[in-house]
Amino acid sequence: MFNSLSDRLNDTFDRLRGKGKLTEADITSAMRDIRMALLEADVNFKVVKDFVAKTKERCMTAEVMESLTPAQNVVKIVLDELTELLGSTESKLVLSSRIPNVIMLVGLQGSGKTTAAVKLAYLLKKQGRSPLLAACDVYRPAAADQLATLGGEIGVPVFRGDGKDAVEIARGSIREAVDNMRDVVIVDTAGRLQIDEQMMQEAVDIKRAVKPDQVLMVVDAMTGQDIVNVVSTFAERTDFDGVIISKLDGDARGGGALSVRQVTGKPIKFVSMGEKPDSLETFYPDRMAKRILGM
Amino acid sequence: FYFGGDVTEDFWEDLEDTLVMGDMGADIAMQVTDDLRDMAAKRNLTSARQLREALTDRLAETFVSSEFDPFDDTPSVVLFVGINGAGKTTTVGKIASAAAHEGKNVIIGSADTFRAAAIEQLDVWGKRAGVSVVKRDRGSDPASVCYDVLDEADKCGSELVLIDTAGRLHTSADLMRELAKVVNVTRKRAASAAAGPMPVRVVLVIDAATGQNGLNQALEFNEALGLDGIIMTKLDGTAKGGIAMAVASKLKLPIFRIGVGEQVEDLQRFDAHEFCRALVGNGDKE
Ligand SMILES: Nc1nc2c(ncn2[C@@H]2O[C@H](COP(=O)(O)OP(=O)(O)OP(=O)(O)O)[C@@H](O)[C@H]2O)c(=O)[nH]1
Ligand SMILES: Nc1nc2c(ncn2[C@@H]2O[C@H](COP(=O)(O)OP(=O)(O)OP(=O)(O)O)[C@@H](O)[C@H]2O)c(=O)[nH]1
Ligand SMILES: [K+]
Numbered sequence: 001m002f003n004s005l006s007d008r009l010n011d012t013f014d015r016l017r018g019k020g021k022l023t024e025a026d027i028t029s030a031m032r033d034i035r036m037a038l039l040e041a042d043v044n045f046k047v048v049k050d051f052v053a054k055t056k057e058r059c060m061t062a063e064v065m066e067s068l069t070p071a072q073n074v075v076k077i078v079l080d081e082l083t084e085l086l087g088s089t090e091s092k093l094v095l096s097s098r099i100p101n102v103i104m105l106v107g108l109q110g111s112g113k114t115t116a117a118v119k120l121a122y123l124l125k126k127q128g129r130s131p132l133l134a135a136c137d138v139y140r141p142a143a144a145d146q147l148a149t150l151g152g153e154i155g156v157p158v159f160r161g162d163g164k165d166a167v168e169i170a171r172g173s174i175r176e177a178v179d180n181m182r183d184v185v186i187v188d189t190a191g192r193l194q195i196d197e198q199m200m201q202e203a204v205d206i207k208r209a210v211k212p213d214q215v216l217m218v219v220d221a222m223t224g225q226d227i228v229n230v231v232s233t234f235a236e237r238t239d240f241d242g243v244i245i246s247k248l249d250g251d252a253r254g255g256g257a258l259s260v261r262q263v264t265g266k267p268i269k270f271v272s273m274g275e276k277p278d279s280l281e282t283f284y285p286d287r288m289a290k291r292i293l294g295m
Numbered sequence: 296f297y298f299g300g301d302v303t304e305d306f307w308e309d310l311e312d313t314l315v316m317g318d319m320g321a322d323i324a325m326q327v328t329d330d331l332r333d334m335a336a337k338r339n340l341t342s343a344r345q346l347r348e349a350l351t352d353r354l355a356e357t358f359v360s361s362e363f364d365p366f367d368d369t370p371s372v373v374l375f376v377g378i379n380g381a382g383k384t385t386t387v388g389k390i391a392s393a394a395a396h397e398g399k400n401v402i403i404g405s406a407d408t409f410r411a412a413a414i415e416q417l418d419v420w421g422k423r424a425g426v427s428v429v430k431r432d433r434g435s436d437p438a439s440v441c442y443d444v445l446d447e448a449d450k451c452g453s454e455l456v457l458i459d460t461a462g463r464l465h466t467s468a469d470l471m472r473e474l475a476k477v478v479n480v481t482r483k484r485a486a487s488a489a490a491g492p493m494p495v496r497v498v499l500v501i502d503a504a505t506g507q508n509g510l511n512q513a514l515e516f517n518e519a520l521g522l523d524g525i526i527m528t529k530l531d532g533t534a535k536g537g538i539a540m541a542v543a544s545k546l547k548l549p550i551f552r553i554g555v556g557e558q559v560e561d562l563q564r565f566d567a568h569e570f571c572r573a574l575v576g577n578g579d580k581e
């Protein structure tokens with residue numbers, strides 16, 4: 001359904017071929033292709049505007065204008081710029097020497113937090129840690145059951161507390177971890193809209209109560225333009241440290257990743273590639289850039 | 296180009312940006328804006344307000360309305376399908392509650408036998424609605440649950456059967472095949488319902504925050520199952536749901552309901568005008 005950016009640019013430059021050197025107008029028309037490709041990948045339109053303006057400058061060099069293969073050159077420049085924007089190097093989960101370490105997950109409803117909590121627990125367990133999962137979603141029906149079932153499957157205990165007060169459960173989970181020598185607590189929280197003041201305050205209160213080493217925001221790869229509104233408020237209120245992009249096992253281009261990075265400056269730490277506990281993968285900016293461009 | 300009144304080049308650019316930002320898709324947004332320019336010149340529309348109204352009307356027209364409503368026009372069996380986390384289970388709960396409240400004899404089938412605690416989640420919703428939930432153990436064949444719930448519907452004289460299914464990505468061929476089987480089994484069994492054949496409808500549940508991938512989702516689900524309509528969830532957030540416009544117009548599918556929250560009462564009928572008004576915006580910069 002989508003044409004890759006390379007195809008588009010090849011078409012554009014083919015149309016322009018035979019004129020010898022490229023003109024600024026030709027580059028402008030290539031920029032239009034880039035704009036459309038990025039918008040189709042769900043990169044936020046404001047991010048696209050800035051990106052295209054910046055990229056255009058780099059394309060106006062003699063190296064591109066006089067090249068025999070301008071499409072390849074432009075694609076390479078776009079790819080480089082995108083990769084750099086996405087974070088240039090892979091990003092790791094940073095844990096401190098504090099015992100227990102605390103990781104807290106936040107995000108919109110249905111984005112994949114509970115699943116991600118279990119995946120992180122699985123990953124850390126494999127690395128020799130002894131995690132504890134904290135069930136701090138007291139709203140969604142059977143949220144704690146979901147976490148308990150999944151935790152059971154990977155052999156990681158789940159702290160449910162009284163199942164009523166999220167902040168209290170979070171606090172209790174730290175005591176539980178200390179008492180049972182668990183060295184990392186992963187706090188699963190309820191899904192919330194960024195405009196729901198009461199729920200955003202709850203996230204802030206949980207954070208204050210457990211002082212996480214890492215707050216990670218889980219973002220659905222299929223999210224469209226609204227992602228900018230969502231992540232900027234989450235960044236402002238919870239000051240999260242990094243992002244997990246979920247549901248990348250489908251065919252979504254995941255341009256939202258770029259918006260998150262651009263708008264909040266927070267690194268993307270992991271990508272989630274399925275429903276199973278072992279489907280959490282390291283984030284590679286260059287792969288993500290290629291995916292966004294459909295390459 | 297057409298200029299007049301308070302309509303400047305900025306207006307057109309803002310309008311296109313607003314539509315793109317509402318997830319309508321850049322190509323459609325551009326086309327719609329161009330069409331509106333022509334219309335403005337022809338009909339001599341001079342104010343931004345007039346233009347926005349004209350656009351709202353035109354966009355609202357692209358939504359098809361259905362001859363039937365699967366929840367009003369009973370007897371009816373409805374399967375809820377869609378990608379992971381879209382809001383299927385919650386929507387089943389809300390609809391069951393609304394229908395039971397209207398005095399309908401409703402029953403729910405829990406054909407998500409995959410996801411952890413999906414059955415427990417639906418059970419809570421069943422209790423909220425005062426509607427019984429037919430289920431089997433996690434891991435059992437989802438098609439069997441559909442069989443069971445229709446058996447139970449026969450016994451109880453249920454007129455509305457709501458079936459929750461497991462979330463799946465449209466790109467997963469195995470899971471899509473499994474779902475097609477679930478739908479086929481349901482169709483076969485419903486054709487021989489005790490009180491006469493019951494029509495089976497398949498409804499795609501889609502999150503309003505979904506971007507351009509929503510079109511792929513709808514195309515694939517439609518191809519595999521033959522969709523009857525859409526329910527859009529999470530319109531209580533700031534996402535405008537413009538992808539629904541692209542989907543509804545491309546596949547000519549009606550939008551049966553919208554979800555506007557996590558509570559049992561947060562379900563509404565779709566109002567194309569209201570939806571399009573929000574999509575077109577009022578010109579205030581956000
Ligand atoms: N295909 C796929 N499905 C995923 C992925 N991550 C999560 N899911 C599924 O998405 C759905 C929602 O995941 P949850 O982990 O329950 O999401 P959540 O953010 O905890 O949801 P709430 O607690 O309701 O806000 C479930 O069906 C998961 O199995 C992923 O990377 N790929
Ligand atoms: N704000 C808001 N949240 C909603 C709405 N509908 C559902 N949700 C929330 O979205 C999350 C996912 O909803 P579910 O009903 O579990 O979604 P699902 O499609 O059944 O998910 P899977 O079975 O995992 O594929 C839950 O936290 C719901 O409370 C809505 O209209 N508005
Ligand atoms: K979602």
Ligand SMILES: [Mg+2]
Nearest residue numbers: 113114137143
């Ligand atoms: Mg959850």
Ligand SMILES: [Mg+2]
Nearest residue numbers: 383384407413
């Ligand atoms: Mg469900």
